Amino acid sequence: MLEIKNLHARIAEDGTEIIRGLNLTVKAGEVAAIMGPNGSGKSTLSYVLAGRDDYEVTEGDILYNGESILEMDPAERAASGIFLAFQYPMEIPGVATMEFLKVAMNAQRKARGEEPLKIPELLKRVKEAAGSLNMDIAMLKRPLNVGFSGGEKKRAEILQMKLLEPQLCVLDETDSGLDIDALKIVADGVNALRSPDRAIVVITHYQRLLEYIVPDSVHVLYRGQVIKSGDKSLALELEANGYAGVIDEAA
Amino acid sequence: MNMHAQQPQRTGAETALLEAYDSRLSVLPGDGAVTVKRDNALEVLKAGLPTKRIEAWHYTDLRRLLTAVPQHDASAVADKLGALLDGSAVLPVLNGVSSANLPSVDGVRFERLEDKLRDGSFAPALEVQGTDDAIGALNAAFVADGYFVDIEADAEIAAPIELQNIQAGGQTHSRFPVRVGDRAKVTIVERQTGEGAGLSTSISHLTLGEGAEVLWIIVQDQPDDSTYLGQFNAALGKDSKLTLFFMNAGGRLVRQEVRVGTAGEGSDFQLRGINLLAGDTHTDVTMVLDHTKPHTGSRELIRNVVTGKARGVFQGRINVHQIAQKTDAKMACNTLLLSDDGEFSTKPELEIFADDVQCGHGATVKEIDHDHLFYLKARGIDEKTARGLLVKAFLAEVIEELEVEPIVEALEARLDQWFATHG
Numbered sequence: 001m002l003e004i005k006n007l008h009a010r011i012a013e014d015g016t017e018i019i020r021g022l023n024l025t026v027k028a029g030e031v032a033a034i035m036g037p038n039g040s041g042k043s044t045l046s047y048v049l050a051g052r053d054d055y056e057v058t059e060g061d062i063l064y065n066g067e068s069i070l071e072m073d074p075a076e077r078a079a080s081g082i083f084l085a086f087q088y089p090m091e092i093p094g095v096a097t098m099e100f101l102k103v104a105m106n107a108q109r110k111a112r113g114e115e116p117l118k119i120p121e122l123l124k125r126v127k128e129a130a131g132s133l134n135m136d137i138a139m140l141k142r143p144l145n146v147g148f149s150g151g152e153k154k155r156a157e158i159l160q161m162k163l164l165e166p167q168l169c170v171l172d173e174t175d176s177g178l179d180i181d182a183l184k185i186v187a188d189g190v191n192a193l194r195s196p197d198r199a200i201v202v203i204t205h206y207q208r209l210l211e212y213i214v215p216d217s218v219h220v221l222y223r224g225q226v227i228k229s230g231d232k233s234l235a236l237e238l239e240a241n242g243y244a245g246v247i248d249e250a251a
Numbered sequence: 252m253n254m255h256a257q258q259p260q261r262t263g264a265e266t267a268l269l270e271a272y273d274s275r276l277s278v279l280p281g282d283g284a285v286t287v288k289r290d291n292a293l294e295v296l297k298a299g300l301p302t303k304r305i306e307a308w309h310y311t312d313l314r315r316l317l318t319a320v321p322q323h324d325a326s327a328v329a330d331k332l333g334a335l336l337d338g339s340a341v342l343p344v345l346n347g348v349s350s351a352n353l354p355s356v357d358g359v360r361f362e363r364l365e366d367k368l369r370d371g372s373f374a375p376a377l378e379v380q381g382t383d384d385a386i387g388a389l390n391a392a393f394v395a396d397g398y399f400v401d402i403e404a405d406a407e408i409a410a411p412i413e414l415q416n417i418q419a420g421g422q423t424h425s426r427f428p429v430r431v432g433d434r435a436k437v438t439i440v441e442r443q444t445g446e447g448a449g450l451s452t453s454i455s456h457l458t459l460g461e462g463a464e465v466l467w468i469i470v471q472d473q474p475d476d477s478t479y480l481g482q483f484n485a486a487l488g489k490d491s492k493l494t495l496f497f498m499n500a501g502g503r504l505v506r507q508e509v510r511v512g513t514a515g516e517g518s519d520f521q522l523r524g525i526n527l528l529a530g531d532t533h534t535d536v537t538m539v540l541d542h543t544k545p546h547t548g549s550r551e552l553i554r555n556v557v558t559g560k561a562r563g564v565f566q567g568r569i570n571v572h573q574i575a576q577k578t579d580a581k582m583a584c585n586t587l588l589l590s591d592d593g594e595f596s597t598k599p600e601l602e603i604f605a606d607d608v609q610c611g612h613g614a615t616v617k618e619i620d621h622d623h624l625f626y627l628k629a630r631g632i633d634e635k636t637a638r639g640l641l642v643k644a645f646l647a648e649v650i651e652e653l654e655v656e657p658i659v660e661a662l663e664a665r666l667d668q669w670f671a672t673h674g
Contacts, residue, residue: 050625050629051628051629052625052629053625073628073634074625074628074629075628075629075631075632075633075634075637077629078628078629078630078631078632079631084629086626086629089626090622090623090626092623092626092627092641092644093644094641094643094644094645094646094647094648095640095641095643095644099640100627100630100640103632103636103640104627104630104631104632107630107631107632107633107636108630108631111631143644160630164630164631
């Protein structure tokens, strides 16, 4: 589903290269974990996948369902089924969460040539999804993410993911800022989305999240490259020995 | 020795105005005292339109900017609009002419202004407020019609009253004096619009009795080739409350003056305004607020969206008189710039002669937040829609504070309409 080939990407403003020849393949139905120390390029990778224009791809390609997405803008990528759960979801004053959900869901439906959802159907879907994440529906009347706690923001991200039903989910440090109860709820939400025709990329710093979202593959990112891939036992090894061993091995 | 500089040569617009006076005077309603007032106003105009050297007109050099002075065209046709709010009593002035068919509302008396000009009873109100009062002078010289609205004491008027001033490409000058009795409550909508490259002036005078409450909403959406010069005057009685909302969403050259005095102790003035500026246009909102009695309050919140090559101005002057202790006044003007060529000038002024007051002002200018835009796009919302959402979010606060659901919805619909053409 996702094939990243020799990807090089830099910060548009100052030309600093962050991703330096990254290769990664994630199949439909697979949950891939990307781990790595601070500054290894994890968040940059998530932004490059989502199409943020603060980064420039200088070499290589990203194929999604066999097609390059490099020329697509973020809205087109999202409408085609790519979803990024942000590490730091934006607070947007003045935009009610419910209104935002309606506009986003219908924008994606429109891009796929589907009719907009009628309000009762939309409300039903939102209520169901919010209920499964233990979210208070009253929260959705508030401006998007404004005044939400760290845990509420992450839950709101997963809520959006459930409602938008993407094919490729990229979760950037979704565990950061979560207490253990919230972590379980969020992980259950993600696990409920596991399906044979959906791929999930979980970017994380710690092994903890992977106890709840058990990955099919684990990839270690260091200095903008995948330096080692393995199964879930690789995550345990990293937890026990830190990144140093893997990094030395690759050097 | 004559110390005055030689009168500069008249501009085309100035000449056209003086000629228009000569040709119109015989058909304008009123004689005697009214004509004296018109002649006095003309003297102000003869001195020339204000330039940027006049402080009150510094950002809007009317002499330079007023280039088109069409003649009044009695044969032009303007159509009455559907009311902004359902169930309103509508009073249309079409191409400068009021309707003889006055609505019937309990507790309210309507009169055609033309009648009050003809019988001379309106003459005292045609006073020009100083030599800088170009709008007052223009309007006093040429005013032909409008409505007088008189709301009796203790009347709670459920149906909004909508004053429509619809130009049809020519020159029109209207007035709307409104008197609200003690403890009366009313919502008044003022529509300033039309079709064609008209020159339209409009002046309203509102007096609030003791404890009266008024919500006054001005929606100005003139076509992009017209000139609109408006003036809103209000005197607030003891413990009365006025909320004035304005939305400017059109016009090539627009100046909306707001002149308010808290004439009664304990009165409160709230100003909320939205300027939606696009194209190659110039829009000026100039407020002068006098706190003249103790224990009065005011809040002014102006939000501007500027795109294209539009230029906007907000001058907000608050005078706190020496006697006006315990005045509580706050003013904010925030601008969202959507284009490189748009500009907005803000000039807040506080002049305080009392020592026990709370006064403040703030102004900001920003662009659309890049991170917010990316977040919305990352959810599949296209660039134009995402920008629209963020602009509406920026303006939402000003509208939502009005709290009356049908009004909020009607104004948001106007926003959407503007955004559909200019976003």
